[in-house]
Amino acid sequence: MKVIVPVKRVPDTAGDKVIDADTKTMDRDAGETVLCPVNEFAIEEAVKLKEATGAEVTVLLIGPDGAQSTIRKALSYGLDGAIQVTDDAISGSDALGTARVIAAALADVEFDVVIFGNQSTDARTSLVPAAVAELLDLPSLTYARFMEIDGDAITVHREHEEGWDVVESTLPAVVSVVEAINEPRYPNFKGIMAAKSKPLDVKSLADLGVDAAAVGAGDAAATMYAFEPRPPKAAGTIVTDDGSGSAADDLADWMEEQKFI
Amino acid sequence: MDVPRLLPDDEAQALLDLVTTIGERELRPRAATDEAAGSFPRDVVAMLGASGLLGLPYPVEVGGGGQPYEVYLQALEELARAWATPALATSVHVLSCHALAGYGTPEQQERLLGPLLAGDRLGAYALSEPQAGSDVAAMTTRARRDGDEWILDGTKAWITHGGHADSYTTFARTSEDRTRGISCFVVPGNSPGLSFGAPESKMGLTASPTTTVNYDGVRIPADNLVGEVGQGMAIALDALDSGRLGIAAIATGVSQAALDAAVDYAHEREQFGKPIIRHQGLAFLLADMATRVGQSRATVLDAARRRDAGQDVSRAASIAKLTATDNAMAVTTDAVQVFGGYGYTREFPVERYMREVKVMQIFEGTNQIQRLVISRTL
Numbered sequence: 001m002k003v004i005v006p007v008k009r010v011p012d013t014a015g016d017k018v019i020d021a022d023t024k025t026m027d028r029d030a031g032e033t034v035l036c037p038v039n040e041f042a043i044e045e046a047v048k049l050k051e052a053t054g055a056e057v058t059v060l061l062i063g064p065d066g067a068q069s070t071i072r073k074a075l076s077y078g079l080d081g082a083i084q085v086t087d088d089a090i091s092g093s094d095a096l097g098t099a100r101v102i103a104a105a106l107a108d109v110e111f112d113v114v115i116f117g118n119q120s121t122d123a124r125t126s127l128v129p130a131a132v133a134e135l136l137d138l139p140s141l142t143y144a145r146f147m148e149i150d151g152d153a154i155t156v157h158r159e160h161e162e163g164w165d166v167v168e169s170t171l172p173a174v175v176s177v178v179e180a181i182n183e184p185r186y187p188n189f190k191g192i193m194a195a196k197s198k199p200l201d202v203k204s205l206a207d208l209g210v211d212a213a214a215v216g217a218g219d220a221a222a223t224m225y226a227f228e229p230r231p232p233k234a235a236g237t238i239v240t241d242d243g244s245g246s247a248a249d250d251l252a253d254w255m256e257e258q259k260f261i
Numbered sequence: 262m263d264v265p266r267l268l269p270d271d272e273a274q275a276l277l278d279l280v281t282t283i284g285e286r287e288l289r290p291r292a293a294t295d296e297a298a299g300s301f302p303r304d305v306v307a308m309l310g311a312s313g314l315l316g317l318p319y320p321v322e323v324g325g326g327g328q329p330y331e332v333y334l335q336a337l338e339e340l341a342r343a344w345a346t347p348a349l350a351t352s353v354h355v356l357s358c359h360a361l362a363g364y365g366t367p368e369q370q371e372r373l374l375g376p377l378l379a380g381d382r383l384g385a386y387a388l389s390e391p392q393a394g395s396d397v398a399a400m401t402t403r404a405r406r407d408g409d410e411w412i413l414d415g416t417k418a419w420i421t422h423g424g425h426a427d428s429y430t431t432f433a434r435t436s437e438d439r440t441r442g443i444s445c446f447v448v449p450g451n452s453p454g455l456s457f458g459a460p461e462s463k464m465g466l467t468a469s470p471t472t473t474v475n476y477d478g479v480r481i482p483a484d485n486l487v488g489e490v491g492q493g494m495a496i497a498l499d500a501l502d503s504g505r506l507g508i509a510a511i512a513t514g515v516s517q518a519a520l521d522a523a524v525d526y527a528h529e530r531e532q533f534g535k536p537i538i539r540h541q542g543l544a545f546l547l548a549d550m551a552t553r554v555g556q557s558r559a560t561v562l563d564a565a566r567r568r569d570a571g572q573d574v575s576r577a578a579s580i581a582k583l584t585a586t587d588n589a590m591a592v593t594t595d596a597v598q599v600f601g602g603y604g605y606t607r608e609f610p611v612e613r614y615m616r617e618v619k620v621m622q623i624f625e626g627t628n629q630i631q632r633l634v635i636s637r638t639l
């Protein structure tokens with residue numbers, strides 16, 4: 001079985017995000033970057049398939065040269081190889097543009113299942129997995145909190161507010177997983193050492209036959225017109241108890257006002 | 262707060278990042294509870310093994326991580342910054358592997374060392390005895406040859422991982438010659454005749470089990486003798502040179518944790534209308550603490566780099582152990598001072614750090630013995 005895990009380099013979830021005033025997109029060089037934490041759940045599912053069936057797992061990353069540390073981090077979980085698509089023209093792509101590049105990269109290789117995280121921690125659109133499935137005309141099994149592959153059949157439990165649906169399809173298929181699906185292991189030190197010797201296939205848009213005009217900021221379906229930094233935190237409301245027990249009422253009123261209750 | 266480090270390459274940085282993550286997520290949150298309960302975190306140690314952290318400084322060919330001491334010791338420091346007990350477990354385990362890695366035959370390395378370095382088995386290092394502490398050559402535990410076996414009789418004291426380890430690197434007398442009459446053996450933890458005392462009730466490191474180990478006619482295969490008959494003392498001291506560096510790194514890590522806690526507190530706590538760090542008297546105390554931590558790390562890394570370069574590090578290792586553990590005692594004591602009355606309570610970790618580092622001035626050669634080692638090289 002061949003598994004592909006698309007991974008994303010995102011700003012450190014603990015750090016502040018910086019928006020570039022000129023391009024109105026996130027400044028990805030402003031702070032520490034990390035492997036998107038949601039991808040760790042997708043990688044864990046892939047590693048489980050590798051352990052159970054000997055699946056060959058490849059990571060796919062769309063991103064600039066500097067993103068190679070993210071690829072190595074992903075490989076350190078014991079994966080087999082990586083594909084990186086890098087091209088200046090990709091910069092500024094929105095979710096759909098990114099999906100086009102991922103779909104083109106996937107169309108270029110063999111696979112049985114693609115495992116995405118259900119969203120990235122920086123943009124949180126959750127659009128890319130479904131868009132990729134649509135572009136490739138493949139079954140889309142998103143928000144999986146459980147997945148199981150048996151021969152060429154795949155079953156997932158698709159999470160939603162009331163519970164989950166059981167969704168089945170045949171392979172090849174596109175899956176996105178939610179964090180409830182597993183508890184990711186830590187990379188192994190030997191995996192860290194092995195990561196640098198794993199094959200990395202670097203491709204440009206031309207290699208994939210993608211028209212540079214169909215991606216990037218110019219072609220984005222979404223346009224950012226303006227942005228404002230988050231206003232500073234306003235001072236909190238202080239409820240004082242004068243001894244009469246009135247504070248409990250005040251607190252309840254306030255909570256009602258704020259629609260907490 | 263992350264410690265900015267100088268590391269040789271990207272892999273070392275990735276290793277330190279991994280250790281920091283494991284420390285913050287898996288170690289630190291449990292430290293206070295497990296120390297209070299006195300329960301040995303065997304599962305945490307197993308997880309460190311699965312992550313490849315229990316064999317870091319040994320060659321890849323025998324199943325280790327192939328890391329220089331410069332990197333291994335910083336990983337150890339980072340573990341200790343989160344929680345001293347698993348860091349000590351790692352250091353003692355690595356110490357227990359030293360004899361096999363340096364003096365074992367290829368057969369012994371495959372049979373006995375491989376599972377230790379893979380983290381599947383936990384090691385202990387049994388040298389000290391009730392009447393032979395600083396003066397290890399006074400040991401009376403004996404080994405005699407019987408056909409294809411060695412039979413061990415005697416009692417070891419203060420053995421870290423006693424009752425929990427799968428493998429005891431044991432030093433025992435094979436002749437009356439004070440120093441050349443000691444040999445090194447690997448004793449499996451499930452050997453008949455091996456028994457353990459109750460865990461010592463200690464001032465600190467209460468989650469790390471320390472027991473006596475009794476050898477009552479314990480039979481082990483002749484093939485479990487490591488090195489030559491009579492080579493034990495040399496092996497033990499060689500291992501301790503490296504072990505001392507481990508203790509020095511752990512002391513540095515706990516010092517860093519105490520400094521971090523003290524600095525955070527000093528920014529938040531206000532007295533006389535301003536954060537206490539803005540009172541010069543206290544700010545200078547914190548400056549001295551930061552200086553000591555920097556000094557410890559520099560001394561440890563100097564010894565590590567010398568060892569990696571193949572120099573004899575006996576003196577440098579003793580200097581590092583003496584410096585880092587005395588500094589740790591001072592820094593953790595000062596951290597309690599910075600916390601004022603709160604520092605004296607178990608609500609905050611600093612009193613625990615102070616209790617934990619005290620023993621580091623005692624084990625793997627007391628700091629008086631370190632001075633003895635240093636002075637003999639002068």
Ligand SMILES: Cc1cc2nc3c(=O)[nH]c(=O)nc-3n(C[C@H](O)[C@H](O)[C@H](O)COP(=O)(O)OP(=O)(O)OC[C@H]3O[C@@H](n4cnc5c(N)ncnc54)[C@H](O)[C@@H]3O)c2cc1C
Nearest residue numbers: 386387388389394395419420421471623624625626627629
């Ligand atoms: C928590 C803990 C864990 C330990 N783990 C292990 C382990 O895993 N394996 C193991 O083998 N041992 C272990 N030990 C034993 C430890 O190494 C010894 O406690 C240490 O070597 C000191 O020996 P002692 O306790 O007998 O003290 P003693 O040797 O009796 O020393 C008492 C005092 O006399 C001083 N002194 C002794 N001789 C001299 C001298 N020549 N000049 C100046 N001063 C001197 C010492 O510095 C010390 O202050 C551990 C001990 C502890 C407390």
Ligand SMILES: Cc1cc2nc3c(=O)[nH]c(=O)nc-3n(C[C@H](O)[C@H](O)[C@H](O)COP(=O)(O)OP(=O)(O)OC[C@H]3O[C@@H](n4cnc5c(N)ncnc54)[C@H](O)[C@@H]3O)c2cc1C
Nearest residue numbers: 530531532533537540541542543598599600601602603605
């Ligand atoms: C076991 C115990 C029993 C106690 N019993 C009593 C009791 O019976 N009655 C009672 O009233 N209190 C009692 N106390 C409280 C004790 O007196 C206070 O803990 C002590 O005065 C320090 O105050 P603090 O803990 O608030 O520390 P802080 O005042 O917050 O001090 C924290 C640190 O900042 C330093 N610092 C503060 N201001 C300055 C400055 N201007 N310049 C330089 N450094 C500064 C301090 O020296 C200290 O190192 C007790 C405390 C303990 C731990």
